[in-house]
Amino acid sequence: MNNEPAAGNSPSEPGIQKSGAEIVIDALEKEGVEVVFGFPGGAIIDVFDRLNQSDRFEFILTRHEQGATHMADGYARATGKVGVVIVTSGPGATNTITGLANAMMDSIPIVVISGQVPTSMIGNDAFQEADVVGISRPVSKHNYLVQTVEELPVLLKNSFHIARTGRPGPVVIDIPKDIQKAVLKNYSYPEKPDLPGYHVQMEPRIENVKTAWELIRAAERPLIYAGGGVINSNAAEELLRFATETNIPVTTTFMGLGAFPENHPLSLLMLGMHGTVYANRAIQSCDLLIAIGARFDDRVTGKIDEFAPHAKIIHMDIDPSSISKNVPVDVDIVGDIQCILRNLNKMIVPCNTKEWVKQITEWKRQFPLWYNHHEDDEIIMPQHVIQMIDQLADDDAIICSEVGQNQMWAAQYYTFTKPRTWISSGGLGTMGFGFPAALGAQRGFPGRMVIDVAGDGSIQMNIQELATAIYYNLPVKIIILNNGWLGMVRQWQDLFYAKNYSGTNLTRPCSKTDAAQSSPTDWTNIDYVPDFSKLSEPYGCWGRKVTKRGELEEAMRECLACDRVAILDVRISREENVYPMVPANASLNQMIQGMA
Amino acid sequence: MMRRHIFYVLVENRSGVLARVAGLFSARGFNIESLTVGETDSPRISRMTIVVPGDDKILDQVRKQLGKLIDVHDVRDFSMETHDIVNRELVLCKVNAEPSQRGDIVEIANIFRARIADVSPQSMIVEATGSENKIAGLLKLLAPYGIIEVARSGRVAMARGNNESIQNARAVA
Numbered sequence: 001m002n003n004e005p006a007a008g009n010s011p012s013e014p015g016i017q018k019s020g021a022e023i024v025i026d027a028l029e030k031e032g033v034e035v036v037f038g039f040p041g042g043a044i045i046d047v048f049d050r051l052n053q054s055d056r057f058e059f060i061l062t063r064h065e066q067g068a069t070h071m072a073d074g075y076a077r078a079t080g081k082v083g084v085v086i087v088t089s090g091p092g093a094t095n096t097i098t099g100l101a102n103a104m105m106d107s108i109p110i111v112v113i114s115g116q117v118p119t120s121m122i123g124n125d126a127f128q129e130a131d132v133v134g135i136s137r138p139v140s141k142h143n144y145l146v147q148t149v150e151e152l153p154v155l156l157k158n159s160f161h162i163a164r165t166g167r168p169g170p171v172v173i174d175i176p177k178d179i180q181k182a183v184l185k186n187y188s189y190p191e192k193p194d195l196p197g198y199h200v201q202m203e204p205r206i207e208n209v210k211t212a213w214e215l216i217r218a219a220e221r222p223l224i225y226a227g228g229g230v231i232n233s234n235a236a237e238e239l240l241r242f243a244t245e246t247n248i249p250v251t252t253t254f255m256g257l258g259a260f261p262e263n264h265p266l267s268l269l270m271l272g273m274h275g276t277v278y279a280n281r282a283i284q285s286c287d288l289l290i291a292i293g294a295r296f297d298d299r300v301t302g303k304i305d306e307f308a309p310h311a312k313i314i315h316m317d318i319d320p321s322s323i324s325k326n327v328p329v330d331v332d333i334v335g336d337i338q339c340i341l342r343n344l345n346k347m348i349v350p351c352n353t354k355e356w357v358k359q360i361t362e363w364k365r366q367f368p369l370w371y372n373h374h375e376d377d378e379i380i381m382p383q384h385v386i387q388m389i390d391q392l393a394d395d396d397a398i399i400c401s402e403v404g405q406n407q408m409w410a411a412q413y414y415t416f417t418k419p420r421t422w423i424s425s426g427g428l429g430t431m432g433f434g435f436p437a438a439l440g441a442q443r444g445f446p447g448r449m450v451i452d453v454a455g456d457g458s459i460q461m462n463i464q465e466l467a468t469a470i471y472y473n474l475p476v477k478i479i480i481l482n483n484g485w486l487g488m489v490r491q492w493q494d495l496f497y498a499k500n501y502s503g504t505n506l507t508r509p510c511s512k513t514d515a516a517q518s519s520p521t522d523w524t525n526i527d528y529v530p531d532f533s534k535l536s537e538p539y540g541c542w543g544r545k546v547t548k549r550g551e552l553e554e555a556m557r558e559c560l561a562c563d564r565v566a567i568l569d570v571r572i573s574r575e576e577n578v579y580p581m582v583p584a585n586a587s588l589n590q591m592i593q594g595m596a
Numbered sequence: 597m598m599r600r601h602i603f604y605v606l607v608e609n610r611s612g613v614l615a616r617v618a619g620l621f622s623a624r625g626f627n628i629e630s631l632t633v634g635e636t637d638s639p640r641i642s643r644m645t646i647v648v649p650g651d652d653k654i655l656d657q658v659r660k661q662l663g664k665l666i667d668v669h670d671v672r673d674f675s676m677e678t679h680d681i682v683n684r685e686l687v688l689c690k691v692n693a694e695p696s697q698r699g700d701i702v703e704i705a706n707i708f709r710a711r712i713a714d715v716s717p718q719s720m721i722v723e724a725t726g727s728e729n730k731i732a733g734l735l736k737l738l739a740p741y742g743i744i745e746v747a748r749s750g751r752v753a754m755a756r757g758n759n760e761s762i763q764n765a766r767a768v769a
Contacts, residue, residue, distance in 0.1 A: 068704070133612055
């Protein structure tokens, strides 16, 4: 993704006259954009007036601007290309803020083009005016308020360049209405950005690579901790070679799921708060930790002073400001992860890790992911649902998730083997991200199976995009792990707040007399709205509700085989929690391993 | 370790840059003691000198993040380096001055190589340039006469001798 698009990037013929709005359209074409997500309004209507004249890209009209940013984000995560959003001023732009923050936290390249009130009215509290560069500054990699039509072409060029290079991220370009109308006489789209202060170090310093090898050779218990940077730089192949030829075990972060095949014997699955016992044990026991494109997030490290206490640390990252941010490191290698791994692999030697791998294999046998299967009754366990998806979904299926328990069960129980098959809001934890992101991924890969693992809370946060899914024929499969709770908060209330379920119950008793009998733990005497399966009627999609374990497989098969948008409402065990769990800010040694 | 840091920042001369730079400090609750901005010999580039007291480790992270800003060409923390810097501040001080006191005030100004920028019937404006210690010394001696107002420019700073990284950054600019 760090490369400029090969096609469609030739400069325009010089001397063409174009309006600001036409320049925007030309820039999108030249940048190789194939799809734009968005929503119109008065301050962007000039761009829309030209938008439908282009046959080079498709416009997808969403039902909410937040949906548009998440779709662009999901599209970017699935394809590696820049996701593009066009919205109007004021509320249009402010509705993109959550999507921007989400893309910023997870380093996802999107460009948001927003209309702005005319230059002469800026600062006057004009109708639908908002200080968009001010509001979006802390949640974007960079942003621009365009001040003249002369600078518009190069700022568009800069925006795409900044979004896709280095540590990728969201860029906002705010264009006043008068500049969309203004005419530039001598227009040509620049070949290069004009960014003298922006430097991306791709190639690592060879001395640091050599020092890293000295530590790797000397280590007895080395461990690779791989993150989203491996996926962003398309380095999964290089990582696989590095790990297998050195025989060093690999644990991945939540953002790194898919960077290393989880069915590989060296895989320890995910680490951190809801990671496996053996991954966290390996972290606490290793004598060398090789962090590759990961940022030592607090959900990974737990109590920072007790993280990897016996380990020297090598940290590889594209972002120099990530180095020694949370944990002091012994060797840093700044550069593009793919470039770094290629350099490392040139000097590759096998390491003597036989004893260490044997130890870890023993831990894997002793402490597998575990849950009570309830095989004797009809209760549906959420982990079982994910395992069934894992079994029945296509090999190249893309799994998206919402945020909360559904997300952690999906991360734990689905076997990720390929990069860009896991799309989920990591850093920001945005409920409502999964479904629109799934639509973006589906648009990027119309032929592949795209599944949104949802919770009954999260799915309602952007459910309006069902109409978008139907209209543009994006047949995403929504599988709702419905427990009638805001489950992850409920889990914290269970464990740390004396079961005071304040503000987390999404159900109500059927009647006053039922209130006494209704249990917080099962579906008896419970009234729940909406019946998600019945959304099939107003929207014209497929829908079904499952309440018994025995019906699940047949319903799941039908859902996955459906050629339309499909909603499977699975009423799961209401009281199930996500384990193992390291309480916030506890050491990775202190795992809660679950209830029998 | 807590101490006073002096940041040198070369930035694009463009609207919004100041807010971006200041935002990195304010987001962490740091209060900027002084901040000066001015064009360099290239009209495209401005130079900022920022004085901010705070923890070394946190401000080192701020320095890295300043370097990451798209509009920042170069950033250094002078207080973390070994070599000497020249740092200066301009101060204007309006002080009570009856005609009989003018001679004494001029004498104090001369000792500090300060200038008399204005004389009015009841007051004078003293203009001085110098290091922090010198300015503090001058204000201390003027205080007994009754200081009416003080305007300070904030500090500007420059490393002594040849300075490769800064020259390289300028070459790019």
